[in-house]
Amino acid sequence: WVGMSLLNYFGKAKQSGDQPPAKKRRLNEVETKESKESKVEEIRKEETSDVLCQELTADQKRQREEENKKKAIRIRQQRAAEKIEAVLGPMIEPGWKDLLLQQTKKAYFGKLILFLERERGSGTAIYPPPHLTFNAFNASAVEDVSVVILGQDPYHGAKQAMGMSFSVQTGVRVPPSLKNIYKELESDEGVSFKAPKHGNLQEWANQGVFLLNTVLTVRAKSPNSHQNKGWEEFTNAVISEIDRKCDHVVFMLWGSKAKAKSSLINKKKHLILNCPHPSPYSAANGVCRN
Numbered sequence: 265w266v267g268m269s270l271l272n273y274f275g276k277a278k279q280s281g282d283q284p285p286a287k288k289r290r291l292n293e294v295e296t297k298e299s300k301e302s303k304v305e306e307i308r309k310e311e312t313s314d315v316l317c318q319e320l321t322a323d324q325k326r327q328r329e330e331e332n333k334k335k336a337i338r339i340r341q342q343r344a345a346e347k348i349e350a351v352l353g354p355m356i357e358p359g360w361k362d363l364l365l366q367q368t369k370k371a372y373f374g375k376l377i378l379f380l381e382r383e384r385g386s387g388t389a390i391y392p393p394p395h396l397t398f399n400a401f402n403a404s405a406v407e408d409v410s411v412v413i414l415g416q417d418p419y420h421g422a423k424q425a426m427g428m429s430f431s432v433q434t435g436v437r438v439p440p441s442l443k444n445i446y447k448e449l450e451s452d453e454g455v456s457f458k459a460p461k462h463g464n465l466q467e468w469a470n471q472g473v474f475l476l477n478t479v480l481t482v483r484a485k486s487p488n489s490h491q492n493k494g495w496e497e498f499t500n501a502v503i504s505e506i507d508r509k510c511d512h513v514v515f516m517l518w519g520s521k522a523k524a525k526s527s528l529i530n531k532k533k534h535l536i537l538n539c540p541h542p543s544p545y546s547a548a549n550g551v552c553r554n
Contacts, residue, residue: 337374340381357405363505364398367498376494380481389484391418392425397480399427403469409506410472411514414522416541417479420487428475430542431465438463444542476502478521503528510534518542 367373383390392399415429419439424432430442438446438461446459469475478499483489503525506513513534517523519541526536 337371337378340374340377343377357401359406359505359509360401363406363501364401367501370497372494372497376498379490379493383483389422390481391420391422391484392427392481396425396427400429400469400475403428403466404472404474406505406509408472409474409510409513411516412474412476412503412506413516414503414518414525415475415477416519416521417477417482417488417490420482420485420489422484425482426464427480428465428469429477430463431469431475432463434462434464436463440544441542444544448542474506478525500525500528507534 380390413429418425418427418429419432421439423436424439426433430439430445432439432442442463442465443459446457449455449457450459465473465475476499479488479490479493479495480498481490481495503515507529511533515526515529515534515536516539517526517536518539522541523538526538529536
């Protein structure tokens, strides 16, 4: 009897197939209903959150795109600085290197590098090749510059441009512009000059003649193709650096684009000579008789 009372009090052991008490089943049904309602509410909250996120993404899309562009530019600037450092190496004078690396940190230079990468990535030939782009900065220290010959943009024929205005690599035919320069020098009274058979002006550069173009790269067979891409701002900085660090420099500005740089030069410190560009198309308007 006692054993039966204990079983009745606590309930008998559950057998397989036994159903839970009716009261227990009703409680489970209530819990299941509440659980379903809770899950539905959670799903609604998640959907609402997703919609809000989508709205925020739409509102902030332009801002995020701008941030991504700026980040890409910063990365390219860093890569450009590393490339310039690797290309220039120990050859370039520290004053020039400092200026170049300063410019790579500016927004315009990042955009310029992006443009050049796209140009080369499209399979377009760009002159001069990258390792010669800053060749003019390798010949002498900024303080040693005595003459600046400022041209327009590089030669756009194969194997011509070598990173110095009007100069071509040894073995390349002398271009018409440089022939006109040679003729002018030969005809000058009081100047003992015999035109060489080559067009490499490295010897001039070694003596303090800074051979600079207003734009340092060009697309093959497409003159002026890299204008207004950032090089003008870079060469403005270069001319301003020479103006600041040097005294009594002769600036020979050849062509209208070169003449536009005259406002950067202190006329009380330096001599400015404005001349037509020596190309056959411009030389008909007269040559420099300074």
